Amino acid sequence: MVEIKINREEALRYLGGSGLEPDEKMLSLLDSCEKELLGAASPMFLYKRIDINESGLILGEDVGNHLEGCKLAYVMCATLGSAVDKIIRAAQVSDMARAVVLDSTASAAIESLCDEVEAQISRENECSFLTWRFSPGYGDYPLSLQEKFLALLDAPRKIGLCSSDSFLLTPAKSVTAILGVSEKPLEKKRRGCAVCALSKTCKFRKAGTRCEF
Amino acid sequence: MNFNDLLKNDFILLDGATGTMLQKSGLRLGEIPETLNITRPEVVRSIHRAYIAEGTQIVTTNTFGANRYKMKDSGYSVEELVSAAVRNARAEAEGKALVALEIGPVGQLMEPSGSMSFEQAYDYFKEQILAGKDADLIFFETFTDLLELKAGVLAAKENSGKPIVASMTFEKNGRTFAGVSVASAALTLEGLGVDALGVNCSLGPRELSPIVREFTRWTALPVFVKPNAGLPDPNSNTYNVLPDEFADCMSEIIDFGSVKLVGGCCGTTPDYIRALKRVIDKKAFRRAELRRETSVCSATTAVELSEPRVIGERINPTGKKRFKEALLNNDIDYILAQAISQVNAGADILDVNVGLPQIDEREMMVRVIKALQSVVDVPLQIDSTKPEVLEAALRIYNGRPIVNSVNGEEKSLSAVLPLVKKYGASVIGLTLDENGIPKTADGRFEIAKKIVDRAKQIGIDPKDVYIDCLTLTVSAEQEGCAETLSALSRVTKELGCKTCLGVSNISFGLPNRELVNHIFLTMALHSGLTLPIINPNDDAMMGALRAYKVLANIDKNSVNYIEKYNDSEKEKPKVISSRLTLDQAITGGLKGEAEALTERMLQNTDAMEIVNSVLIPALDRVGADFEKGRLFLPQLIQSANTAQVCFEVIKKNLAKTDSAPVSKGKIILATVKGDIHDIGKNIVKVLLDNYGYTVVDLGRDVEPQLIVDTALEQNIRLIGLSALMTTTLGSMEDTIALVRKTEGLENCEIMVGGAVLTADYAEKIGADYYCRDAKESVDTAKRVFG
Incomplete structure (x- = not known):
């Protein structure tokens, strides 16, 4: 089991109020939700080095562009476990304000878990360069690949991470992604709103700010 | 030779891994192992052969993932793969070993974490079991969800007569991925009547030992x-324990007692089985001492009846107007909130009764049990007079529940006890029969004895029958209390059964009921009562129980008592600052203060005047602040919930003065078919509720037809649909199309929202309104209802 950190600023961003300082009441709600979340979470992850051409994971244009120049890649998945879903469900019945804070806190936690996995992969590949994490659902990269990602990693058996008929990851606070490995330094420009599938509907952009993607 | 003959031996030697051996034989990346049963039967047979050569007495077929979901792209049917696998095993095992049909988890999560229903899981397993009809027995292995395994065990019991071995996979923390505890797995599976149970995979023998x-x-x-x-x-995929060390660890595990079936999972080979055989050849089986009292459980939590345990009685419509309304309006959230508040107050078990003449009790019971188990951990007591309701709930219940109840009538005994046996539950036995409730303790004891004897006859352990000696109203029959307590005491001592009692009936018709209730509770506990059925939100009752546990030397060193009451004197009474206005209380999300201020204002202000000049403007301002980024979402929700408290006060006041309750309009909300993320929809619900709209919440993963039927039935003018994923936008479109072509819904408008939606897309799929956030759904409702 790994330890997870929660980036509170990120959790607050999901809760609207861009740039707003949380008041005392809000801070104590955040404290108590973070504590409950850390108690419920069982963070788990898997990753595996693959040959891109043999993987069957290249569908659509965007992932191809993303992995341009890479022969090898890492597939990874991570989850906070199903108990997190349960505490969020329970809070939705008894205290919706708490539920949205738990939900955002959990979203921030799964992101930092992924950062940790990426750091670990990075340490194993000190001489190479990694692209950022690209997930099914980004751009034209189909969500229907979730099952393939999970099967490659044996994720249902090893960490209890599955996909539903409509390709939602279950438990809900989970991520799958692919990272290209390159021998040469990668251009940094690729990340940002221009490649984001949500750019048209993004609530951050509407509010005149950005997420840190 | 059959499985029962093998069980007479000290130990049964199983095989080792199949997957590991297939990989060694050159399984290619992405190749489906189960297809080798047909494409390369010789490889599969050679694995069975190698294990049998080491003394394996039961070989498992190469069918771990051979279900319709996982095999959908394999090019073969389940029937083809499974029957070929059984033939391969049989060809090697004939006369030397038995053949176990291996069944693993489906590969999708069940509700509520995933979308697979109990019935779907059952059908997947049934297909495998029918296809494997030529195997000798069935092994369920590597399960992490107890309910999924229950679906498998029931499918096996109902579609074959084969012995069943059920095994789950635990992590180092002693729980499965789904949170299942060892106690819950053991209680539930033993109750369901499996022949052996245990644990496989995930860890080595050393780590598995405590489990x-x-x-x-x-x-x-x-x-x-x-x-x-x-x-x-992780990189080489090799395992770190060698055969001799494996066997040594297993030797220690076998010494715990009760361990009879031994083999290996991932990474083990015939060498491990050979080493294991050397160990068991030198040992004799013995049974471990069983150290548990009768217990009930959910998937995560077992409650041992070794001391008094509280059954919460609040999930019951009898005499509760608001609860009846909730049932009639399918307001499951109200019921769940009742459950959570009882658990927070200290209930160990919750009674669940949803019987109401106007509703389909069977369907409602199943829905409520599923919903309850998705938010609370305590075990449940299924309370109905109808056997068909009991059975439907027993099937889908995750864990080992209590059935409430059976009584001494022949009709009840013959209908209820077989269900209790089949699903491995405990049962409440009411001491009444065709002739009513006997007046005397002796009469009730005799009925208790009859129920226990009948239970024993059909194979239910008498310890799992909890006798209710029935509380009579003391103001009507004053001598009755002593009879109840005397019967309770005899049942405890002479039958060795636990007892339960609904307590609060005792004081009916008397003033200061609370006082009588908690003294009676204390007397009953002293007479041996284990399961008081009470309202855990009643402090006097819970206090009596906590004090009793101190005095009866159950709460050691008064730890729980002190923890509960040490700080209670420091709690300050609520003081409202004289300068605080209702508007400020709502903005600040101060519920208690807002409630008191509303009550104060009602003394000299008209109710609707408060609504229109204070509550609604306050909500509007908070909403506008949120839109401008001056508030966080939880602050908006807290304000809305505070306004809700004020509305409740006003509604009560209006009900007193006979004014009609105000609803501004009825709105359906649903997360579309295929989508199980519903937090967005639930936020919208809170806001609409608080603005005075009546929300018919159809939940998540909702069939279009259900939405249309409900809209017709309840004459709905506005439907709100939510979808979170691009993959479920199609369902949103289908739902809208169905509404549009349904006769009678011409005046029905549709608003849509969700993370991936845009205004353009909403228009394209035919929605009337696109709502960017929860606040806009309120604006839309205002436009529609004026």
Whole structure:
């Protein structure tokens, strides 16, 4: 089991109020939700080095562009476990304000878990360069690949991470992604709103700010 | 030779890994192992052969993932793959070993974490079991969800007469991925009538050792153990425990007692089985001492009836207007909130009764049990007078519940006890029969004895029958109290059964009922009562119980008592600052203050005046602040919930003065078919509720037809649909199309929202309104209803 950190600023961003300082009441709600979340979470992850051409994971244009120049890649998945879903469900019945804070806190936690996995992969590949994490659902990269990602990693058996008929990851606070490995330094420009599938509907952009993607 | 003959031996030697051996034989990346049964039967047979050569007495077929979901792209049917696998095993095992049909988890999560229903899981397993009809027995292995395994066990019991071995996979923290505890697995599976149970995979024998030990404490059945060959190296996929070390660890595990079926899981090979055989050849089986009282459980939590345990009585419509309304309006959230508040107050078990003449009790019971189990951990007591309701709930209940109830009438005994036996539940036995409630303790004792005897006859352990000696109203029959207590005491001592009692009836018709209730509770506890059925939100009752546990030397060193009451004197009474206005209380999300201020204002202000000049403007301002980024979402929700409290006060006041309750309009909300993320929809619901709209919440993953039917039935003018994923936008479109072509819904408008939606897309799929956030859904409702 790994330890997870929660980036509170990120959790607050999901809760609207861009740039707003949380008041005392809000801070104590955040404290108590973070504590409950850390108690419920069982963070788990898997990753595996693959040959891109043999993987069957290249569908659509965007992932191809993303992995341009890479022969090898890492597939990874991570989850906070199903108990997190349960505490969020329970809070939705008894205290919706708490539920949205738990939900955002959990979203921030799964992101930092992924950062940790990426750091670990990075340490194993000190001489190479990694692209950022690209997930099914980004751009034209189909969500229907979730099952393939999970099967490659044996994720249902090893960490209890599955996909539903409509390709939602279950438990809900989970991520799958692919990272290209390159021998040469990668251009940094690729990340940002221009490649984001949500750019048209993004609530951050509407509010005149950005997420840190 | 059959499985029962094998069970007479000290130990049964199983096989090792199949997957590991297939990889060694050159399984290609992405190749589906089950297809080798047909494409390369010789490889599969050679694996069985190698294990049998080492003394394996039961070989498992190469069918771990051979279900319709996982095999959908394999090019073969389940029937083809499974029957070929059984033939391969049989060809090698004939006369030397038995053949076990291996069944693993489906590969999708069940509700509520995933979308697979109990019935779907059952059908997948049934297909495998029918296809494997030529096997000798069935092994369920590597399960992490107890309810999924229950679906499998029931499918096996109902579609074959074969012996069943059920094994789950635990992590180092002693729980499965789904949170299932060892105690819950053992209690539930033993109750369902499997022939052996245990644990396999995930860890090596050393790490599994404490988990196996825990199993032997909770079950009287033979225990099954198949560890991995240690832990895998993530890069090389090799395991770190060698055969001799594996066998040494297994030797220690076998010494716990009760362990009878032994083999290996991932990473183990015939070498491990050979080493294991050397160990068991030198040992004799013995049974571990069973150290548990009768217990009930959910999937995560077992409650041992070793001391008084509280059954919460609040989930019951009898005499509760608001609860009846909730049932009629399908307001499941209200029921869940009742459950959570009882658990927070200290209930150990919750009674669940949803009987109301106007509703389909069977369907409602199933819905409520599923919903309750998705948010609370305590075990449930299924309360109905109808056997068909009991059975439907028993099927889908995750864990080992209590059935409430059976009584001494022949009709009840013959209808209820077989269900209790089949699903492995405990049962409440009411001491009444065709002739009513006997007046005397002796009469009630005789009925208790009759119920216990009948239970024993059909194979229910008498310890799992909890006798209710029935509370009579003391103001009507004053001598009755002594009879109840005397019967309770005899049942405890002479039948060795636990007892339960609904307590509060005792004081009906008297003033200061609370006082009589908690003294009666104390008397009953002293007479041996284990399961008081009470309102856990009643402090006097819970206080009496906590004090009793101190005085009866149950709460050691008064730890729980002190924890509960040490700080209570410091709690300050609520003081409202004289300068605080209702508007400020709502903005600040101060519920208690807002409630008191509303009550104060009602003394000299008209109710609707408060609504229109204070509540609604305050909500509007908070909403506008949120839109401008001056508030966080939880602050908006807290304000809305505070306004809700004020509305409740006003509604009560209006009800007193006979004014009609105000609803501004009825709105359906649903998360579309295929989508199980519903937090966005639930936020919208809170806001609409608080603005005075009546929300018919159809939940998540909702069939278009259900939305249309409900809209017609309840004459709905506005439907709100939510979808979170691009993959479920199609369902949103389908739902809208169905509404549009339904006669009678011409005046029905549709608003849509969700993370991936845009205004353009909403228009394209035919929605009337696009709502960017929860606040806009309120604006839309205002436009529609004026």
